[in-house]
Amino acid sequence: MPEAPVIIDVQDVSKLFRVGKVEAVALQDANLQIHDGQFVSLIGPSGCGKTTLMRLVADLIEPTSGRITVAGKSPKEARAAREYGYVFQAPALYDWRNVLANVMLPLEIMGWPKGERRARAEEMLRLVGLEGFHRSYPWQLSGGMQQRVSIARALAFDPKLLLMDEPFGALDEITREVMNFELLRLWRQTGKTVVFVTHSIAEAVFLSSHIVVMTARPGRIREIIEVDLPYPRDHETRESERFFELTTRVREALRLGKEGEGAVGGAASVGGKGAGGPAKTLAKVGY
Amino acid sequence: MAREAADGARAPAWRRALSGWVPLAVVLAVLVALMYPVALLLGLPLARTRMDNVANWVRATTTPKPLSAAPADVGAGAPAGAQLRFGGAENLTTARSVLVYGDRPVDATYDLLDGAAHLRDAVAGPLLEWGGALTGPLDARSPGDADTPADVATGAGVSEGVAGHVFALPAGRWEALYLGGRLLVPGADDAIERPDGVLATFTFPEAETGPVLVNGQLLLEGEGFEGDGRRIELRSPAPFNASVRRVSGDYAVLDAAAGTIALAEASAEAPRVATATLAVVERLVGEVDGVNRVFHLQHAPLVESDAGRRIMLEDVELSPAAERPAERVDGERKAFTFTSDRGVVTVNGAEALEGRDFGRAGPVVTFTVAPPRNAALRQYPDYVVNDPATGVITLAKPPAAGSRVWAATYTYYDHPACGSSEIECFLSMPQHPMPFPHWIAKRIPAFLTNYPLSDARNVVRATLYTAGGTLTALAFGGLLGVLLAIVFVGIRPLERALLPWVIASQTVPIIALVPVLLLLLGNAGVTVQTSLVPAALIGAYIAFFPVTVGTVTGLRSVDPLSLDLMKSYASSPLQVFWKVRFPAAVPYLFVSLKLGAAAALVGALVAETESNNRLGLGYAIVGQVQAGNVSDVWILLLISAALGIGLVALVGLLQRFTAPWERR
Ligand SMILES: Nc1ncnc2c1ncn2[C@@H]1O[C@H](COP(=O)(O)OP(=O)(O)OP(=O)(O)O)[C@@H](O)[C@H]1O
Numbered sequence A: 001m002p003e004a005p006v007i008i009d010v011q012d013v014s015k016l017f018r019v020g021k022v023e024a025v026a027l028q029d030a031n032l033q034i035h036d037g038q039f040v041s042l043i044g045p046s047g048c049g050k051t052t053l054m055r056l057v058a059d060l061i062e063p064t065s066g067r068i069t070v071a072g073k074s075p076k077e078a079r080a081a082r083e084y085g086y087v088f089q090a091p092a093l094y095d096w097r098n099v100l101a102n103v104m105l106p107l108e109i110m111g112w113p114k115g116e117r118r119a120r121a122e123e124m125l126r127l128v129g130l131e132g133f134h135r136s137y138p139w140q141l142s143g144g145m146q147q148r149v150s151i152a153r154a155l156a157f158d159p160k161l162l163l164m165d166e167p168f169g170a171l172d173e174i175t176r177e178v179m180n181f182e183l184l185r186l187w188r189q190t191g192k193t194v195v196f197v198t199h200s201i202a203e204a205v206f207l208s209s210h211i212v213v214m215t216a217r218p219g220r221i222r223e224i225i226e227v228d229l230p231y232p233r234d235h236e237t238r239e240s241e242r243f244f245e246l247t248t249r250v251r252e253a254l255r256l257g258k259e260g261e262g263a264v265g266g267a268a269s270v271g272g273k274g275a276g277g278p279a280k281t282l283a284k285v286g287y
Numbered sequence B: 001m002a003r004e005a006a007d008g009a010r011a012p013a014w015r016r017a018l019s020g021w022v023p024l025a026v027v028l029a030v031l032v033a034l035m036y037p038v039a040l041l042l043g044l045p046l047a048r049t050r051m052d053n054v055a056n057w058v059r060a061t062t063t064p065k066p067l068s069a070a071p072a073d074v075g076a077g078a079p080a081g082a083q084l085r086f087g088g089a090e091n092l093t094t095a096r097s098v099l100v101y102g103d104r105p106v107d108a109t110y111d112l113l114d115g116a117a118h119l120r121d122a123v124a125g126p127l128l129e130w131g132g133a134l135t136g137p138l139d140a141r142s143p144g145d146a147d148t149p150a151d152v153a154t155g156a157g158v159s160e161g162v163a164g165h166v167f168a169l170p171a172g173r174w175e176a177l178y179l180g181g182r183l184l185v186p187g188a189d190d191a192i193e194r195p196d197g198v199l200a201t202f203t204f205p206e207a208e209t210g211p212v213l214v215n216g217q218l219l220l221e222g223e224g225f226e227g228d229g230r231r232i233e234l235r236s237p238a239p240f241n242a243s244v245r246r247v248s249g250d251y252a253v254l255d256a257a258a259g260t261i262a263l264a265e266a267s268a269e270a271p272r273v274a275t276a277t278l279a280v281v282e283r284l285v286g287e288v289d290g291v292n293r294v295f296h297l298q299h300a301p302l303v304e305s306d307a308g309r310r311i312m313l314e315d316v317e318l319s320p321a322a323e324r325p326a327e328r329v330d331g332e333r334k335a336f337t338f339t340s341d342r343g344v345v346t347v348n349g350a351e352a353l354e355g356r357d358f359g360r361a362g363p364v365v366t367f368t369v370a371p372p373r374n375a376a377l378r379q380y381p382d383y384v385v386n387d388p389a390t391g392v393i394t395l396a397k398p399p400a401a402g403s404r405v406w407a408a409t410y411t412y413y414d415h416p417a418c419g420s421s422e423i424e425c426f427l428s429m430p431q432h433p434m435p436f437p438h439w440i441a442k443r444i445p446a447f448l449t450n451y452p453l454s455d456a457r458n459v460v461r462a463t464l465y466t467a468g469g470t471l472t473a474l475a476f477g478g479l480l481g482v483l484l485a486i487v488f489v490g491i492r493p494l495e496r497a498l499l500p501w502v503i504a505s506q507t508v509p510i511i512a513l514v515p516v517l518l519l520l521l522g523n524a525g526v527t528v529q530t531s532l533v534p535a536a537l538i539g540a541y542i543a544f545f546p547v548t549v550g551t552v553t554g555l556r557s558v559d560p561l562s563l564d565l566m567k568s569y570a571s572s573p574l575q576v577f578w579k580v581r582f583p584a585a586v587p588y589l590f591v592s593l594k595l596g597a598a599a600a601l602v603g604a605l606v607a608e609t610e611s612n613n614r615l616g617l618g619y620a621i622v623g624q625v626q627a628g629n630v631s632d633v634w635i636l637l638l639i640s641a642a643l644g645i646g647l648v649a650l651v652g653l654l655q656r657f658t659a660p661w662e663r664r
């Protein structure tokens, strides 16, 4: 199996926020390679820099130090080339556009022909289960429905890379499961690369090919865990022994990160130190 | 959509519509109800001053009360025990009256009760002296005259002459009028309302049936006016400031200069003049003991400059004259020369006493202490009116004990013209500081149709004109406001350079700005009196500001995440503006446009007022204020308010169509 090319390469990236005189280290010395076609989950306590890392990749903010490459380009060029679709932590829908028009927005901006826009938007809304709500305005939807519109919007223009920041946080358990299956199916079908932020260990294990465990204050990458559960994954996967082992491992990693921050300093280099071992570890995971 | 349906199911449409309007209606009703006490609070003090000011009172003149019926033999006397009736003497009593013939008191005792005198002593003749007959009727029209309707002529009138109301008096002095031997008592009431040139409905203090006199012109019921109790409705409005009277007695003087009278009832026979008659007159009240000099008249307050006042001592008329000294009162001089060698002397209105304050040598009066410089020094040879308000007079010499001091005629203020109570005076005020709402409401239809729609002065037209000016102003102001806002948000340095000036522009009072603008426009060849340009410019000038501020706020109100999203799409700045910033600013824009609409209306009204633009509402308001038509000013206020509300509602309607996403 040929090794897939690195699509996101984060090298020694730190991000400092300066609010007045106070400096906050949101991310410190982060190293991470994500290969084409991987499904990578970021998991870690609140405020550990998950969103910051995603925003750095998306070129919404610039790193204080270090280098990021996205699809072989600088993040700025990648953004200009519309390489990624971003689902924000909050829905960020436009009040003055109804559901359909919200999903069509990126297509309008990217100059899709009129007829195609509509068909594509309707298809995406069907995918997230909102067929009946084309003409509704965002304030008429529940929080979960709004988030689904936001997912549909990110998928609409078919980006190679999907950055999803807690997309299912606002959903009920059942819908969440359905959405998990849908996302997994979509990922398998299209071969997109997905970077996925979640607070649910089970969700991370169920969906991902790799899990990046992060620690807070300062935000560091502690460990990268390969999820070697076989595909296709279904309800039985969740009951398998390996599933429990993996969730336990992730939980351990999170707990240790919480206990001794200084002690696990070395863990930040697990996914890093050039394109050596860890990169290979990542690449080993095929599908 | 599913939600909307659920909302709709909550209550029937009419209930929801009602629940929206009911609070508004309640507030309106409370406001309208509050206007009543406020109107009274503001109006009653004015009514009281009106009532207290004697200048606004109806004057009455007392005259001798002649015999009610002319005796058949005027030369014969009346025996003791005879009963004589006197017309109009009902309020006189024995002690307060004097029996006179001509200007001479009659030496006979009598008892007077209810206008009838019971003679205790015989009275020598004559009791009456006839003068000539009046000429007329002057307004007689023959029954055959088809052009003008005939008077109600009796059957006898046709053969003997035609009946009429107007007669001319013969030359010379006269004391009483008799018609067929019966005394004619004069009497007329003034209308309570003051004729303003438009008013045709008038009210009188009492319900009457006589003809109406307008400026010396006789109007008959059914011809010149319709009567209904106390109110009359003239066929044509009374001229401005005309005297509107109604005959309440047997006759009234129609035209004093021409010497004509108007009878209450038409007569073919002419009345006759009596040059002297036995009469009862008012006696002055006070001790006649040879010492007392102070008396008072039975009616007060007196009209001060009353040329017709005649006070009599026995058969001698007392002079009302007031003499000034020949010398100047310089503060040092003590001796002053008057015309007469007798009289009451006053210094600054206070009486100086002979012997104590001054000594007299004929017409020369010498004070013991020099009167102060420029003091008013007067000598009244016969009597002085001490106090017109109470009707007290002081005679120069005390009348001899038992002599009779009486008043032949004098004029006094009888009662307030506006009515007998404060409320009546309030109701009859020609203008109220704040009219009752229902009075305003009643005037609305007339006000709206005062002029035909083709006339530029028609209020509906004026309203539409001003609405046009305001909308033009709002369009320009809104456009300017939005453009400025876009520039400010797009180019920060420009905002720093311009914003202070924009704020400063709003601190210039438009009242001061408009004349300058009008001069500029006038020089540029615009006829400001008929042009919409001043209203549009000034309206735009004050409307753009809230639009700028609101739109800037709106453009900056965009959620940062929305901008991040646009950034992630690598969208162009133009796309960001049209797809995010502008739509996000729309709700703010509409709120500020509503504010702008109200501001533009103010600007348009001020501009119209100051440019004397007769086509607009602003000029009408000022015109009515100057004319003092309070009700009309209120109506115009209501119209302006309705216009303002209408314009704001129009903006709201526009919002509904252009921004349907907003939650309601
Ligand atoms: N714009 C900013 N200015 C200042 N500090 C910031 C900014 N954005 C993030 N931070 C800080 O950086 C740290 C990391 O924030 P980040 O949003 O990446 O956390 P997170 O891992 O996404 O947390 P959560 O799971 O709660 O979303 C936080 O401590 C936060 O306070």
Ligand SMILES: [Mg+2]
Pocket: A050, A051, A052, A089, A165
């Ligand atoms: Mg986050």
